[in-house]
Amino acid sequence: MIKLVPITDVKASEYNPRKNDEKRLALTEMSLRKLGFLLPIYADTSGEILSGHQRHLVATRMGFTRIPVQYVNNMDLNERKTVNILFNRATNDLSKQDTCDKIKSRLYNMDIQSMCEALPDIDPDSEASFPCVYAIRRVDTTQLAKVNHRNFDSHIAALAKTLERSVGSSMPIVIGQDMNVVNGIGRLQVAAEAKRKFVQCVQVTKAQEEFSSAMLNLLSMDFSMESSYADVLRYNSFMRERNTRETDTEGNCAFGDGFFKGLFPNNNGRDFFKLEGEALEAWKNKYGDKIVDFGAGKLNNTRTLRNAGVFVSAFEPYFVTTGDTIHKEKSIEIANKFLDEVESGVEYTSVFISSVFNSVPFMEDRIKIAQIAAALCSPGGRVVCWCQSNESQQFVITKKHSVTNNARLTFDLDYEPNTVLGDISKHPKVQKGHTADELKDIFSRSFKSIDRIDMISKFWYLEATKPTVNPERLAEALDFEFNLPYPDGTTLGLADRARKVFEKRLGITLPGKEETGHGD
Structure with missing residues (x-):
């Protein structure tokens, strides 16, 4: 009334x-x-x-x-x-x-x-x-x-x-x-x-x-998603329960495309419920046996690799178990274990950023992730990035004539090219389609060599090597990524620890928060 x-x-x-x-x-x-x-x-x-x-x-x-x-x-x-x-x-x-x-x-x-x-x-x-x-x-x-x-x-x-x-x-x-x-x-x-x-x-x-x-x-004010709604879009970037891949009779989850398409472009995830035999040997020859799963979702790919005997450090700040509720305590536990392993000095052969950039809402955030990946790769590893291209269906079709699932309603945003806002009934989430030039811009800031960038099934597969570490930019990236926001108003709260861990790992001193503009 x-x-x-x-x-x-x-x-x-x-x-x-x-x-x-x-x-x-x-x-x-x-x-x-x-x-x-x-x-x-x-x-x-x-x-x-x-x-x-x-x-x-x-x-x-x-x-x-x-x-x-x-x-x-x-x-x-x-x-x-x-x-x-x-x-x-x-x-x-x-x-x-x-x-x-x-x-x-x-x-x-x-x-x-x-x-x-x-x-x-x-x-x-x-x-x-x-x-x-x-x-x-x-x-x-x-x-x-x-x-x-x-x-x-x-x-x-x-x-x-x-x-x-x-x-x-x-x-x-x-x-x-x-x-x-x-x-x-x-x-x-x-x-x-x-x-x-x-x-x-x-x-x-x-x-x-x-x-x-x-x-x-028509009298609609411009959306300012980058200011008052920035944190909402960040913590709503978690993997949705409906996106969980199928499992076999033993409970093994289909392998994620970003982890194998660069080597086996004609296969699908169901071919690798278990990574074993010749496929495992070919995979290890390509990517090595010490891996970072950065943005690990529900850790399904992490488990597949660990079951195959590959050492994997997983980082996932927005871990979800059942439903679509972030398990903050478990996320912090995962992050602390990740930092323990980083601090140990393990030399990672490959850092995977698989499907992460699809839902990271802002370019500045993606650049920071690439900075951290470079620090993890240093001195001799590679980064592997898999993400939607601007030619993916949802960025090409401007109008759908039938909508069958309200949770997947989307509309176009214009603060960045090829961005849409979806899942607006509960947890508004950005989806971003990238161009090759955008990915090159992100990774060329932190890697001297972009060795490969291919489009596979409307997704980009990128490999970059020869990482460079800029202490100031790395400090800013760690302050951001390890202090990500949560829906309850708190943060991950591990930025100070992350700084110390990466200083020890790299043998450098990072500038203070006041010097990077991130002081209180």
């Missing part, structure tokens, strides 16, 4: 991923002045805003004393951040390929002035300024669907359904005078497929339709 409450009863969250843009804030003000609140603000019962930050800010500036709010049950911090992203995407009728830049371009190419110059101003706080409260009405779902079914879109509907499940309610649908949907086509499709008799609608006038559509569907 939408309630009209004092505007001071709700407050902005500190992690909203949209960046304020004064030009679009001015359009938000124009929208409230000409249309009022067609849709409510969403907030939890403590008053923290989940959707409607810009409208709340602008309404405060305009002198509103009341604001329409739909309250939802309280959630933990990670749930609030997740639903905030959902609101930012699912309330606009946007298809998968509609990035912020594309939306902005479409909006700014419109003649907004002519759209609204004939519309009278609405007094703030008047009944007319709250149509989602005073002008809301029930409309027959079947009749509305018959008029609008040609505009149904499974991607938009799946987003709407996911949001509805997350908050426990569906926001009103905005319709025009001819029963055409102005905003909320996905919400209507969800209601029709659920065979609900009625939907809640707010009807705008013929004169308001074009302006309403622009404001409700």
Whole structure:
């Protein structure tokens, strides 16, 4: 139920991923002045805003004393951040390929002035300024669907359904005078497929339709995923339970592609439930017998190699057992064992970074991982990287015409080329498709020789040797990687120990945190 409450009863969250843009804030003000609140603000019962930050800010500036709010049950911090992203995407009728830049371009190419110059101003706080409260009405779902079914879109509907499940309610649908949907086509499709008799609608006038559509569907602030949401994307990079590979009758897991495709490109993981015989000898001749599994996921590949007699040091900061919950204590245990082995001075023959860069959200993070890999390889080892290319299916197909799994809903981001945000119903996760030049840029900073870079089944396979270690860059990388964030607000907390371990291993002194800019 939408309630009209004092505007001071709700407050902005500190992690909203949209960046304020004064030009679009001015359009938000124009929208409230000409249309009022067609849709409510969403907030939890403590008053923290989940959707409607810009409208709340602008309404405060305009002198509103009341604001329409739909309250939802309280959630933990990670749930609030997740639903905030959902609101930012699912309330606009946007298809998968509609990035912020594309939306902005479409909006700014419109003649907004002519759209609204004939519309009278609405007094703030008047009944007319709250149509989602005073002008809301029930409309027959079947009749509305018959008029609008040609505009149904499974991607938009799946987003709407996911949001509805997350908050426990569906926001009103905005319709025009001819029963055409102005905003909320996905919400209507969800209601029709659920065979609900009625939907809640707010009807705008013929004169308001074009302006309403622009404001409700295109007036979207840029996402700032690199700032307030950076940690969320980092700790949500863990391997999902659904991605676990098949096992044989003895419980052995199929070998990961990144560990064998460079040597056996025509085989698949099921051929190596056990790595043994001639295949094992060929593998050891190629990669050696002292390996780092960096970003080891559930340690399935680590176990396959250890069962074959290969020494493996595994590092996985986001270890998941069952379900999709990070086991922080086990992750710290794995990291400490890894540092023990690094400190022992074992000379690694190969460092594998397999499928890790697919979900590491930012280029600067990938560069730091490569720095650490160089320090582990030193003096004579190689790094092996396996990751999705920009030619992988999800980066080539800009629009899917059917969506069967809400957990895999994605939409394109534009802070880096070939990045999409998926799994937005629970744990928003970036997927990145790389170009050859991007990988060369990452590894040429820490390795003098990139010996091989091949595309195999739309994935890149890279080998690099002759590592170089820059103490300052290594210190920054260790401070980052061994102090990664967790959903509960804590961190891995092993940066100081990692510094000492690598100093001992390499026989160098790393610059202090103050010198690298990472002091308190």
